[in-house]
Amino acid sequence: MLIVVMEKHAPVRQIGAVLKEIEGLGLQPHLSRGEHQTVIGCMLSGESEPVKSRLGTMEGVERVFPASRPYRLASREFRPEDSLFHISGVPVGSSRLAMMAGPCAVESHAQLMAVAEVLTASKVPFLRGGAYKPRSSPYSFQGLGPKGLELLAEVKSRTGLRIVTECLTTGDVELVARYADVIQVGARNMQNFALLQELGRCRVPVLLKRGMMSSLEELLMSAEYILSKGNSQVMLCERGIRTFEQATRNTLDISAVPVLKRLTHLPVIVDPSHAAGDRALVPSLALAAVAAGADGLIVETHPDPDRSVSDAAQALSLQAFAELMQRSEEVAKAVGRSFYN
Numbered sequence: 598m599l600i601v602v603m604e605k606h607a608p609v610r611q612i613g614a615v616l617k618e619i620e621g622l623g624l625q626p627h628l629s630r631g632e633h634q635t636v637i638g639c640m641l642s643g644e645s646e647p648v649k650s651r652l653g654t655m656e657g658v659e660r661v662f663p664a665s666r667p668y669r670l671a672s673r674e675f676r677p678e679d680s681l682f683h684i685s686g687v688p689v690g691s692s693r694l695a696m697m698a699g700p701c702a703v704e705s706h707a708q709l710m711a712v713a714e715v716l717t718a719s720k721v722p723f724l725r726g727g728a729y730k731p732r733s734s735p736y737s738f739q740g741l742g743p744k745g746l747e748l749l750a751e752v753k754s755r756t757g758l759r760i761v762t763e764c765l766t767t768g769d770v771e772l773v774a775r776y777a778d779v780i781q782v783g784a785r786n787m788q789n790f791a792l793l794q795e796l797g798r799c800r801v802p803v804l805l806k807r808g809m810m811s812s813l814e815e816l817l818m819s820a821e822y823i824l825s826k827g828n829s830q831v832m833l834c835e836r837g838i839r840t841f842e843q844a845t846r847n848t849l850d851i852s853a854v855p856v857l858k859r860l861t862h863l864p865v866i867v868d869p870s871h872a873a874g875d876r877a878l879v880p881s882l883a884l885a886a887v888a889a890g891a892d893g894l895i896v897e898t899h900p901d902p903d904r905s906v907s908d909a910a911q912a913l914s915l916q917a918f919a920e921l922m923q924r925s926e927e928v929a930k931a932v933g934r935s936f937y938n
């Protein structure tokens with residue numbers, strides 16, 4: 598891909614002319630309009646030199662250079678400014694943190710309503726809950742499926758909370774997209790490329806979780822699968838990786854936050870729950886993530902944590918969750934961020 602950087606404040610006419618020129622060459626342009634600067638990505642596979650010199654001489658073009666990273670649309674070269682998008686009215690990637698919380702799995706209306714009440718009181722706009730669960734054992738609870746989606750829809754209509762829920766297969770994308778404000782791709786599906794492409798073709802924002810044995814570059818390449826199909830609303834999620842350490846379920850890679858911030862414009866969300874696997878450790882990891890510059894958190898909480906049908910050990914009680922949100926808001930303030938509302 599060639600990166601075409603337009604001059605600051607280049608008029609729309611000049612931007613349009615470059616887009617047209619690229620299309621005229623039979624190539625595909627990708628537009629990134631920031632507050633200060635417009636960048637156009639020009640996908641090409643053959644000889645780049647003639648295209649580069651042609652575009653380089655056009656009015657309003659500051660410079661043209663080949664993308665240096667394997668992920669292109671996800672890179673800061675393509676979009677120097679942080680991505681900021683609105684999900685059903687909630688800004689993500691801004692100075693306001695995107696907070697998401699809820700049970701691991703959707704279990705009942707009463708369960709979701711009890712969680713929803715605490716979320717609303719804690720200024721958390723996103724309710725998470727899995728209707729389809731990717732379980733390590735085929736004998737474990739697999740989720741309520743369509744019935745779970747219906748329960749989420751009911752709570753959404755009563756409370757206005759936005760829904761984050763996982764989609765496991767390409768065949769379910771259309772159905773899940775009807776209910777979700779954000780579709781989650783779980784760690785185990787991070788490299789399910791067919792699923793990523795299908796999500797790229799749908800227009801629902803995606804929360805892409807890092808595979809438990811995946812590098813950050815692999816995570817960004819997976820994001821690229823979604824972006825390259827036209828869906829630009831992708832959030833990355835660090836949820837802990839496998840290391841030799843046995844004291845925690847996974848090791849939260851806190852470095853992932855500043856490293857991703859350097860490499861990509863996409864918002865970075867941290868999941869301290871699946872990293873820790875132990876509710877006593879969740880608050881420390883959550884606060885560290887906010888301090889490190891995460892754009893939001895996704896946390897598991899349950900009205901009766903020990904009775905959670907999945908991931909009971911890491912579920913926070915509603916009270917512990919509310920306390921964590923208060924402390925998170927203080928840390929957020931200390932690093933120049935705030936909560937939504």
Ligand code: PEP
Pocket residue numbers: 701727731782783784785806836871
């Ligand atoms: C989950 O969010 O409940 C989940 C299964 O997460 P992960 O894919 O990160 O294991």
Ligand code: MN
Pocket residue numbers: 701702871897907908
């Ligand atoms: Mn879980």
